[in-house]
Amino acid sequence: MMQPIFRLISGILIVTLMAPVCAQAADNYAALRDEMVRLEIEAAGIDHPGVLRSMRTTPRHLFVLGRFRQQAYLDAALPIGDRQTISPPFVVAYMTQELDPKPTDRVLEIGTGSGYQAAVLSPLVSEVFTIEIVEPLGRRAQRTLKRLRYDNVHARVGDGFQGWPEEAPFDKIMVTCSPEDIPERLVEQLKEGGTMIIPVGERYQQNLFRITKRDGKLHREALRATLFVPMTGAAEEARQVLPNPKSPSIVNGNFSSRIDNTDLPTGWHYLRNARIVSETERYGEPSGFLSFENSEPGQPSRALQGVALDGRAVSFVKLSARVRGKNLQPGPTTRQRAAVIITFYDKRRAVIDSQQLANWKGTFDWRLESKKIRVPLATREAIVRVGLLGGVGHLDIDDLRLEVVTRE
Secondary structure, three states: OOEEEEEEEOOEEEEEEEOOHHHHHHHHHHHHHHHHHHHHHHOOOOOOHHHHHHHHHOOHHHOOOHHHHHHOOOOOOEEEEOOEEEOOHHHHHHHHHHHOOOOOOEEEEEOOOOOHHHHHHHHHOOEEEEEEOOHHHHHHHHHHHHHOOOOOEEEEEOOHHHOOHHHOOEEEEEEOOOOOOOOHHHHHOEEEEEEEEEEEEOOOOEEEEEEEEEOOEEEEEEEEEEOOOOOOOHHHHOOOOOOOOOOOOOOOOOOOOEOOOOOOEOOOEEEEOEEEEEEOOHHHOOEEEEEEEEOOOOOOOEEEEEEEOOOOOOOEEEEEEEEEEEEEEOOOOOOOOOEEEEEEEOOOOOEEEEEEEOOOOEEEEEEEEEEEEEOOOOOOEEEEEEEOOOOEEEEEEEEEEEEEEOOO
16 A cells, blocks of 8 residues: 655645555565675575575565664675574575575574574474574574564574474474584484584684584585574584684685695685685696686675684784785775675674785786784684675685784
């Protein structure tokens, strides 16, 4: 129904019919979802029709905090409170596709968070059982899912790594937090022939695995590197391998380590338009570098890595890399250009500051770039981003390093 707007102009009552504000907002969000799916999900290789349909229709803006609503359809992790984040849309779509959801599946999700992943799964499967260990988040997700009428999603607060035994076994299990090892209770609750998608590894170095249960045994397939924020609870506190925030460094900065037999580097996640290229000329032995290529202004082309970094212990770092460029140009804005960027986060995972190695344009051969950077005192972790980052051209990068500077 059109909404009448009344205005008094020169003593004459003027009536204008306008679409309701809420309808206009809904149309705007739908357009943003379409753009998100086209640029961030389809372009990255997601092609499951049901997953694409669910990503286009699930209102992600209703699962984020109000102050981040305008950023809801960017391919970014956003804070949802209690030091947790909502996963980027591509990660949600990728994990959902790798789960291969079927209409008859009963799915257990560990790590409800905002409830968004469960909402995306809802129209694709029979039932979703989802558990969140952080009580305020779990209660909020329950309210959101109920209000939005996701009636086949059952949410509760508890230790997800204990599973939901009274509803087991499950056809599929999706874990959206990162244990050091695969929780045994979840394995027990997975059906024979069932599939689990789970990120496993150290706090900032994780690989996403597809686990299949056959004849009571687990068969692992490494999919790609990923990064989920540190968990809450006993599993996080009991980690055997911990990062050293007083001695930050880049893992696999020479891109010599790959995931199985792919051209994807270990230690680097959210890759877009990036791959390892082998080169045998340097050092007289086989080696490689990370190569980015993009011809569409604004199109993502990147790789990311999380780093433990404590600003109370480290005042300065040196960021350096060997780079080579061909026809480098900025994207739609001057900020969208080839760069290495380090972003600092505080204990709440709010952004404090960003610094970068950048001023790269045109064509040039291999050269060393470095910069001494002050670390804000409130820093507790950082993310290093590298790539064309919305710019166009061809960028090669190698020997990427982050080193503590002991003296000014």
